[in-house]
Amino acid sequence: MLIVKKFGGTSVADKERIFNVAKRCIEDYNKGNDVVVVLSAMGKSTDDLLAMAADINPDMPKREVDMLLATGEQTSVALMSMAMRALGVPAISLNAFQVAMHSTSTYGNAKFKRIDTDRIQHEIDNRRIVIVTGFQGINKYDDITTLGRGGSDTTAVALAAALHADACEIYTDVEGVFTADPRKVPNAKKLPEITYDEMLEMATLGAQVLHNRSVELAKKYGVQLVVRSSLTTAEGTVVKEVTKMESMVVNGxxxxxxxxxxxxxxxxxxxxxxxxxxxxxxxxxxxxxxxxxxxxxxxxxxxxxxxxxxxxxxxxxxxxxxxxxxxxxxxxxxxxxxxxxxxxxxxxxxxxxxxxxxxxxxxxxxxxxxxxxxxxxxxxxxxxxxxxxxxxxxxxxxxxx
Amino acid sequence: MLIVKKFGGTSVADKERIFNVAKRCIEDYNKGNDVVVVLSAMGKSTDDLLAMAADINPDMPKREVDMLLATGEQTSVALMSMAMRALGVPAISLNAFQVAMHSTSTYGNAKFKRIDTDRIQHEIDNRRIVIVTGFQGINKYDDITTLGRGGSDTTAVALAAALHADACEIYTDVEGVFTADPRKVPNAKKLPEITYDEMLEMATLGAQVLHNRSVELAKKYGVQLVVRSSLTTAEGTVVKEVTKMESMVVNGxxxxxxxxxxxxxxxxxxxxxxxxxxxxxxxxxxxxxxxxxxxxxxxxxxxxxxxxxxxxxxxxxxxxxxxxxxxxxxxxxxxxxxxxxxxxxxxxxxxxxxxxxxxxxxxxxxxxxxxxxxxxxxxxxxxxxxxxxxxxxxxxxxxxx
Structure with missing residues (x-):
């Protein structure tokens, strides 16, 4: 089974968390699965880079901002690969160039056009865990683009679609999609399943669990998503075309x-x-x-x-x-x-x-x-x-x- | 005139120094010259990245270390481009992929094999200042390599050779090559000229002004170097094949x-x-x-x-x-x-x-x-x-x- 797993910035914010993620990925790998991991930049590093840029040039020239921001995910994937190797598992990090993740030219808000699978497939065939930079692409000029905030979700879905992955797991700091914000509604329930369309409405309206574009892309290519916690082993929420829960009129x-x-x-x-x-x-x-x-x-x-x-x-x-x-x-x-x-x-x-x-x-x-x-x-x-x-x-x- | 200018990590360690370098480059640009700038990683950032890597994996897998270290120069060049644009000058940053700087496969100690000039030349033709990441290359696998410490000097010389530049200026924190270490020998004199061979002996023997490989490369391709200070406008030392100073038996x-x-x-x-x-x-x-x-x-x-x-x-x-x-x-x-x-x-x-x-x-x-x-x-x-x-x-x- 080929599994794409995406972890956000908080999940790789420090050494301990990096090793925590590494171990979760290795568990799946050791069961005989092929594993592709998509990572965001560590913790608040994207914000730090943006602050540096704003200090140098308040106009924030977009091409150069993307060039700068892309270093964040490259740092994450290199360190994750080192962590996995420290745990004795062959791993390799790839950035958007190396994959190659072709995108539109719009800096700061690019969309994927085409993803080459040769390099990743080659590494998978060599039984390596492949760790890919989220959030970034390259455009037709060979320049680095970024997908906008939360774009790593989209990277994961796009890779899952291109690789015909069997599963695409989005790890976050909540246990899945809830019927309402659990911080505000204490008896909010975790949904076992939700449709793409419902998820899209949830995302657009501020549920902030999944990046909107990633859900659209998942729907378009029929990539079944699982949203789950990087901190617990709870089951999470499956996002798919049709759910079995026709009886429940309102899901969130x-x-x-x-x-x-x-x-x-x-x-x-x-x-x-x-x-x-x-x-x-x-x-x-x-x-x-x-x-x-x-x-x-x-x-x-x-x-x-x-x-x-x-x-x-x-x-x-x-x-x-x-x-x-x-x-x-x-x-x-x-x-x-x-x-x-x-x-x-x-x-x-x-x-x-x-x-x-x-x-x-x-x-x-x-x-x-x-x-x-x-x-x-x-x-x-x-x-x-x-x-x-x-x-x-x-x-x-x-x-x- | 096409000038390649290289600045080390201390010259771009903070916002003020970045703008100082930007202004020096713009001076040459405004005189009608084409300017290519090679930068190292900011201040001690390479050391910081190495410490992170060692903390995660003391074995420091070399491919991943290079992937990690390369983010340092990418950060410098993106910020420098923003600084130049803030000063109203069109500038563009390029990393080793974008240039493309083809190297051997040896991670941590790669050597340049071939440098494509199309992209840089295109940007120069559009009257842009081109800012290139020093220290790094890409190998035949499309993986990132680094040249070893001080490799940015080599990047500058290799680019100057490939672009047939009229001048290659290596900016450092001393005013040039001295007859001895001025901190130890107070009456040490700055040399106006020195031959490649003399410079090679000086570099090998610990003068630490120029990276050895860069001098070898300059000799091989006849690239005339100038070593000068990024802090003053003093003339610096010219490194070339034959100097006029036959009378002086010992130069350093x-x-x-x-x-x-x-x-x-x-x-x-x-x-x-x-x-x-x-x-x-x-x-x-x-x-x-x-x-x-x-x-x-x-x-x-x-x-x-x-x-x-x-x-x-x-x-x-x-x-x-x-x-x-x-x-x-x-x-x-x-x-x-x-x-x-x-x-x-x-x-x-x-x-x-x-x-x-x-x-x-x-x-x-x-x-x-x-x-x-x-x-x-x-x-x-x-x-x-x-x-x-x-x-x-x-x-x-x-x-x-």
């Missing part, structure tokens, strides 16, 4: 406090106004989420939407600059909001989930500011200080019952 | 205290005994220097030679193990010795240098333990505590007069 409650609500008030009620607003934001790469359009006073339109808190100020700035062209009366921003979402593939065949959600929040005395739904998700915007109560209310309604 | 006095004398006493006076001694040492990669063979008591032979202090214990061990096979009576080791050498291309056409050297040491009351000569060098072994006095005596005799 995701909470995202990193959100701000922007309202553009008093727009002329003419066609194309909404287009203008989102076109301006799109040009600045501001990602807009939950959108609501309503009729304001004097036959004007109000358009509200959410953005991440980091992008809120930039969004406000660009909208204020264009206030006249947009015919807006004024623009408001409220960072004191949070998104709470219930997610479940079973929603597609179960009516009444939305009304149950609203009932739960009503009973908890929580005001709903905006609503957005997909086939497998219902999201409500609430005041940030109500978010944890809303999560708990939804959890009690859907998971506990 | 080199002192090497990192030496130990080993004596193998009472060997049978039969053919092949010397071969056996040095064959045993050669197999263990122990480098032997000044050799002396003399007749001992009872028609036996004594063989003495010097090794570096680091290798002395290993040499003693292997000789003791083979004492019987060597027919040796006993083996002695004395670490309390030093080599003092006078070096000058002019010696070849000037008789009497040796006798003047012995005269100088005699006048200073210094006992000579062993003597070794080449065409352009006379080396004497003296007690270590006499070394500085011997250096000064030779300097007074040859340089001051």
């Amino acid at each position: 409650i995701a909470t995202d406090k990193n959100t701000a609500r922007i309202a553009v008030i008093g727009l002329q009620n003419t066609p194309g106004v909404a287009f203008k607003v989102f076109n301006i934001l799109g040009k600045k790469n501001i990602n807009v989420d939950v959108i609501l359009q309503s009729i304001g006073r004097d036959n004007t339109k109000d358009i509200s939407f959410t953005v991440s808190e980091e992008q809120a100020d930039e969004a406000m700035e660009i909208l204020e600059e264009n206030k006249k062209a947009l015919t807006a009366d004024h623009i408001e921003c409220d960072k004191n909001v949070a998104k709470v979402s219930v997610i479940g593939a079973g929603m597609q065949t179960n009516a009444g989930v939305a009304s149950k959600m609203f009932e739960a929040l009503y009973n908890a005395g929580i005001n709903i500011r905006m609503i957005s739904t997909s086939e497998i998700r219902i999201t409500v915007l609430v005041d940030e200080d109500c978010a944890d109560r809303a999560t708990k209310a939804a959890h009690d309604m859907f998971i506990e019952d | 006095i080199a002192t090497d205290k990192n030496t130990a004398r080993i004596a193998v006493i009472g060997l049978q006076n039969t053919p092949g005994v010397a071969f056996k001694v040095f064959n045993i040492l050669g197999k263990k990669n122990i480098n032997v220097d000044v050799i002396l063979q003399s007749i001992g008591r009872d028609n036996t032979k004594d063989i003495s030679f010097t090794v570096s202090e680091e290798q002395a214990d290993e040499a003693m061990e292997i000789l003791e193990e083979n004492k019987k096979a060597l027919t040796a009576d006993h083996i002695e080791c004395d670490k309390n010795v030093a080599k003092v050498s006078v070096i000058g291309a002019g010696m070849q056409t000037n008789a009497g240098v040796a006798s003047k050297m012995f005269e100088a040491l005699y006048n200073a009351g210094i006992n000579i333990r062993m003597i070794s000569t080449s065409e352009i060098r006379i080396t004497v072994l003296v007690d270590e505590d006499c070394a500085d006095r011997a250096t000064k005596a030779a300097h007074d005799m040859f340089i001051e007069d």
